[in-house]
Amino acid sequence: MSTRLTKALEFANYRVTLNNQQAQLKAKTQSLLSYSINGGTFTIDIPLITFCKQLIDDGQTDVVLLDIHNNPIKVDVETFYDEIQSRYFEVTNDYYAEYEKLRKSRKVHKILDLNEKGE
Amino acid sequence: MKKENNKRGVLMFAHNNTEIDYFRLAVVNALLVQKNLGIKNITVVTDPHSLAQGEKTLGKRLIKKAINNIVVVDKDKDFKARNLRLYKDTSHSVKHLSFYNVNRCDAYDISPYDETLLIDVDYLILSDTLNHCWGHNNELMMNWKYQDIMYERKDPSLARLYDMGITMYWATVVYFRKTEYVESFFNIVKHVRNNPQFYKDLYKWQGTLYRNDYSFSIAAHMMSGFIDKGIPQLPTTLYKSFDTDDIHSAIDENTIIMYLEKPRSPGDFMLTKWAGVDLHIMNKWAINRVSNNLLEFAK
Numbered sequence: 463m464s465t466r467l468t469k470a471l472e473f474a475n476y477r478v479t480l481n482n483q484q485a486q487l488k489a490k491t492q493s494l495l496s497y498s499i500n501g502g503t504f505t506i507d508i509p510l511i512t513f514c515k516q517l518i519d520d521g522q523t524d525v526v527l528l529d530i531h532n533n534p535i536k537v538d539v540e541t542f543y544d545e546i547q548s549r550y551f552e553v554t555n556d557y558y559a560e561y562e563k564l565r566k567s568r569k570v571h572k573i574l575d576l577n578e579k580g581e
Numbered sequence: 582m583k584k585e586n587n588k589r590g591v592l593m594f595a596h597n598n599t600e601i602d603y604f605r606l607a608v609v610n611a612l613l614v615q616k617n618l619g620i621k622n623i624t625v626v627t628d629p630h631s632l633a634q635g636e637k638t639l640g641k642r643l644i645k646k647a648i649n650n651i652v653v654v655d656k657d658k659d660f661k662a663r664n665l666r667l668y669k670d671t672s673h674s675v676k677h678l679s680f681y682n683v684n685r686c687d688a689y690d691i692s693p694y695d696e697t698l699l700i701d702v703d704y705l706i707l708s709d710t711l712n713h714c715w716g717h718n719n720e721l722m723m724n725w726k727y728q729d730i731m732y733e734r735k736d737p738s739l740a741r742l743y744d745m746g747i748t749m750y751w752a753t754v755v756y757f758r759k760t761e762y763v764e765s766f767f768n769i770v771k772h773v774r775n776n777p778q779f780y781k782d783l784y785k786w787q788g789t790l791y792r793n794d795y796s797f798s799i800a801a802h803m804m805s806g807f808i809d810k811g812i813p814q815l816p817t818t819l820y821k822s823f824d825t826d827d828i829h830s831a832i833d834e835n836t837i838i839m840y841l842e843k844p845r846s847p848g849d850f851m852l853t854k855w856a857g858v859d860l861h862i863m864n865k866w867a868i869n870r871v872s873n874n875l876l877e878f879a880k
Contacts, residue, residue, distance in 0.1 A: 490856065492818070531814075
């Protein structure tokens with residue numbers, strides 16, 4: 463096989479590994495952005511955070527929110543907001559750090575944190 | 582062994598066949614549960630032979646440390662001989678072996694807990710995500726949605742019992758509370774187990790193998806008033822690797838490096854690092870090969 467073809471195949475392999483690793487990172491982030499309270503589960507995202515902030519600004523305290531199963535869950539909105547906001551930034555900061563590390567890895571073994579021998 | 586009176590716990594079933602040491606997998610996973618979920622109440626249902634093998638290879642002390650309640654039951658020998666499944670240790674090694682899963686539908690009666698997480702021994706607990714289930718408003722939850730960790734790979738045959746059939750729920754992880762509704766649900770699962778031919782004709786699942794995924798899916802359909810996807814899903818996605826994949830190594834109690842078979846190139850693999858998310862690993866030999874490392878990390 464020519465050197466050029468070998469290099470192309472190596473790069474293809476690198477791209478597949480990188481794509482899959484990025485998807486894994488996304489999966490981990492998604493699972494960490496899940497928050498359970500009072501028998502309900504919420505996905506922490508920007509609309510939820512913004513909505514809670516608006517409720518607080520409107521002077522609301524105890525509110526009923528629909529969780530991922532559309533079940534009504536009563537929460538103390540201030541505590542809830544603090545929790546989800548802090549969780550959101552904790553998780554996204556980790557995501558950013560790991561994403562950047564992946565982006566800068568130019569070899570398959572570096573993506574996987576292995577040495578060149580694969581150990 | 583004496584069981585503790587506690588409200589929340591994890592339940593697993595482990596019956597060895599001639600090649601796969603399911604009990605060893607249960608011990609590994611029990612230690613991962615303790616480490617990552619922080620749950621000490623773990624019940625494992627097994628049979629005298631599997632337990633004896635476990636005691637011989639792992640030692641009673643380690644087993645006691647991992648599992649605080651062992652329920653020993655006798656195997657139904659006819660079922661064992663009848664229910665054969667194709668097991669793969671990657672595409673390179675394929676074997677027909679006994680698949681003993683007949684008593685999983687007794688989980689409701691066996692579980693000593695008010696809230697139970699019923700999990701497969703090969704569903705490795707690498708995170709604390711399942712702690713979201715405790716105290717949940719939904720008394721019964723299981724997944725119909727799953728995600729292959731080789732993102733390019735798609736297998737539409739796993740979505741339904743047959744092409745035009747009901748949605749397939751995965752009995753890999755089930756959360757349930759002890760309520761009348763859930764008791765009725767498990768009664769239907771048992772009815773399917775006891776009358777497989779009738780339900781096979783009705784729901785038209787493929788092949789002759791009895792799978793709990795089928796009986797749990799049928800019960801889910803019936804208990805939802807014959808509506809598809811009526812039982813709520815767990816607050817976590819079910820991630821799966823397949824028996825054509827392999828494990829490269831276990832890095833720590835949260836991280837595994839996997840060989841994933843490329844979709845259009847059987848027998849050819851790529852690597853992926855899987856960290857901090859629970860994972861169903863279908864290749865049992867692969868888990869057994871790294872079980873010593875996992876035992877060390879999780880101990």
